[in-house]
Amino acid sequence: MTGIEEILNGFASALSLTNLLVCLAGVALGTLVGVLPGLGPVGAISMLLPLTFSMEPVSALILVAGVYFGGMYGGSTTSILVNVPGEAASVVTTLDGYKMTQKGRAGAALAISAIGSFIAGTIGMVLLTFLAPPIARMAIKFGPPEYFAIVLAGLLILSRLTDKSLIRSYLLISVGVVIALVGIDPSSGMLRLTFDSPWLVDGVDFIPIIMGLYGLAEVIGSLEQVHLKPEKTDLSLKKLLPTRTEMKRSTGPIVRGGLLGFFMGLLPGPAKDRRKRWGEAPFFSFFHLEKSRDIITINEAGRKQHDQTSHLYDKLGQRLSPLPCQSGEKRANESGSR
Amino acid sequence: MSQTVFRARVITALVLLVLGIVVLWQSRDLPFGTLNRMQAGFFPILFGCLMSGLSLAMLCNLYRSRKNGAVTDDGSHEDEEPVHLRGALAFIAIFVLFVLVTNAFGFLAASVVAMAAAGYVMGLRNWRLAVLSVGTAAVIWIIFDVWLGLSLPHGAWL
Numbered sequence: 001m002t003g004i005e006e007i008l009n010g011f012a013s014a015l016s017l018t019n020l021l022v023c024l025a026g027v028a029l030g031t032l033v034g035v036l037p038g039l040g041p042v043g044a045i046s047m048l049l050p051l052t053f054s055m056e057p058v059s060a061l062i063l064v065a066g067v068y069f070g071g072m073y074g075g076s077t078t079s080i081l082v083n084v085p086g087e088a089a090s091v092v093t094t095l096d097g098y099k100m101t102q103k104g105r106a107g108a109a110l111a112i113s114a115i116g117s118f119i120a121g122t123i124g125m126v127l128l129t130f131l132a133p134p135i136a137r138m139a140i141k142f143g144p145p146e147y148f149a150i151v152l153a154g155l156l157i158l159s160r161l162t163d164k165s166l167i168r169s170y171l172l173i174s175v176g177v178v179i180a181l182v183g184i185d186p187s188s189g190m191l192r193l194t195f196d197s198p199w200l201v202d203g204v205d206f207i208p209i210i211m212g213l214y215g216l217a218e219v220i221g222s223l224e225q226v227h228l229k230p231e232k233t234d235l236s237l238k239k240l241l242p243t244r245t246e247m248k249r250s251t252g253p254i255v256r257g258g259l260l261g262f263f264m265g266l267l268p269g270p271a272k273d274r275r276k277r278w279g280e281a282p283f284f285s286f287f288h289l290e291k292s293r294d295i296i297t298i299n300e301a302g303r304k305q306h307d308q309t310s311h312l313y314d315k316l317g318q319r320l321s322p323l324p325c326q327s328g329e330k331r332a333n334e335s336g337s338r
Numbered sequence: 339m340s341q342t343v344f345r346a347r348v349i350t351a352l353v354l355l356v357l358g359i360v361v362l363w364q365s366r367d368l369p370f371g372t373l374n375r376m377q378a379g380f381f382p383i384l385f386g387c388l389m390s391g392l393s394l395a396m397l398c399n400l401y402r403s404r405k406n407g408a409v410t411d412d413g414s415h416e417d418e419e420p421v422h423l424r425g426a427l428a429f430i431a432i433f434v435l436f437v438l439v440t441n442a443f444g445f446l447a448a449s450v451v452a453m454a455a456a457g458y459v460m461g462l463r464n465w466r467l468a469v470l471s472v473g474t475a476a477v478i479w480i481i482f483d484v485w486l487g488l489s490l491p492h493g494a495w496l
Contacts, residue, residue: 036481047486167399171354171392174385178361181385185378192382193364216429223425223460 007129013058022059026066033067034074037084037211041071073117080109084215094214107240112250115242120258127262135263179204344400344409351396358389428459444493449475 013019026048033044044067052060075090080097093113100109127135155177159169182193183203194200242250339347361382368379403409432455439448454471462470482488 033486047488167392167396171389171396174389174392175354175357177381178357178385178389181382187376188369188378190368190378192368192378193361195364216433219456220426220429223429 014062019059019062022055022063023066026063027070027073030067030070030072031074031077032070034071035077036074037078037207037215040075040089041068044068044071044074069117069121073114076113076117077110080113081106083218085210091210108242108246111240111242112246115247116250116254116257119254120261123255123258124262124265127259179209339403339409341409344404347400348397351393351400354389355393355397358386358391358393361386361389425459429456432456432459440491440493442493445490446475446479447493449478 014023029048030041030044033047034041045064048067049064052063055063072089075085076093076097079085079090079093080101083094083098083101085091085094097109097113100106155173159166159173178193180203182200184190184201185192191201365379365382365386368382369377370379370383371377432452435455436448436452439451450471453474454467457467457470479490483490
């Protein structure tokens with residue numbers, strides 16, 4: 001009973017007008033900072049922490065939490081709009097979010113991402129409140145063999161996302177792992193693959209790789225579309241929001257993602273270190289799970305595969321009405337016709 | 339597959355084969371350990387061997403494809419994408435220029451130079467080019483230096 005009373009007191013405190021406004025400010029600031037590439041939630045919190053020094057403890061905590069959630073969401077904005085992930089967790093968002101943007105459904109993609117973040121975050125909070133002690137007891141039992149098994153499973157599943165050829169897939173995975181090996185070995189402290197260069201002692205950071213892979217590729221790809229002129233179209237709010245069918249089809253993946261993310265987050269250990277070493281293998285493995293359920297499809301060839309993206313919307317059971325952004329479709333049509 | 343794709347895949351396999359050999363060479367002095375007690379050299383050697391082996395397998399597959407007549411001279415295959423080679427090389431050169439100018443004159447000067455070069459490659463001219471290059475540097479300075487308080491790198495000469 002005491003626990004329930006404390007929870008209710010916490011709700012009463014959090015739902016005061018002041019704290020709600022503080023939360024709004026935190027989420028807005030966090031989103032703005034999260035959009036900037038290379039600055040994730042942790043960077044956003046670090047920079048905005050001085051704001052909390054003069055605040056009440058509860059309000060300060062709410063502000064910091066809002067900044068964190070906003071920062072996590074902000075990374076997906078650039079992933080969806082320009083195919084450049086804002087931070088590591090947003091890499092998978094590019095796979096389908098940018099395809100929706102090319103189809104003229106950027107607003108819907110952003111909305112689904114925001115709604116999904118909200119629902120999954122709420123699921124995580126509720127589960128954490130009630131289930132944390134027993135699940136944490138189980139999570140502590142995860143040791144190096146279990147982590148290795150998870151990462152290996154993720155990498156093997158990842159190989160099926162990239163290419164039809166298994167050899168090329170495993171080759172690319174090997175390249176990724178070799179890049180991650182550069183630097184100091186955590187067990188022995190020995191330098192690996194640094195070529196006696198002091199610049200490589202800290203290893204290769206994830207963000208420059210993402211910028212090179214996605215940003216540079218996008219810039220080079222856009223060189224082919226320089227001659228195209230954007231067309232003005234009339235936009236209505238209705239066209240910017242997801243349709244009922246899209247929301248219905250997104251509900252399952254959102255809930256599954258929330259549950260899977262909750263259990264993955266419970267695994268103890270430095271998450272950043274895990275991510276740096278093994279990439280986003282768990283995210284990709286979940287992505288493949290969703291792919292296999294025919295709810296979403298991937299498009300590894302990028303913007304040229306206009307027909308496959310159309311097939312996606314056929315599968316959703318809805319023909320889109322004239323798209324709000326005709327220029328996107330025109331570019332895709334012209335590119336696909338070459 | 340077309341000749342272009344064939345050549346691209348051969349080059350890729352050769353580059354990765356060389357990379358695999360370089361990884362093995364660099365890791366030759368690292369202790370390997372055992373399966374129960376892996377040491378620093380275990381994964382570099384393992385993945386170096388994997389990369390080299392897979393590259394050789396890819397080259398064998400390509401040779402067999404060519405022998406079986408799967409490589410055609412005509413048209414473009416459905417998986418192919420045309421590559422804007424001049425633009426790709428130009429942007430790689432711009433990034434190298436950016437790094438050199440940052441080391442010498444700092445981040446803001448490098449931003450102006452790099453954005454001007456990039457805009458020129460993309461076809462911008464006159465006032466649009468000036469707005470892009472100077473405006474981008476100004477926005478970056480305002481957001482990161484003024485608002486967020488992150489000091490941008492200063493060059494060795496400034």
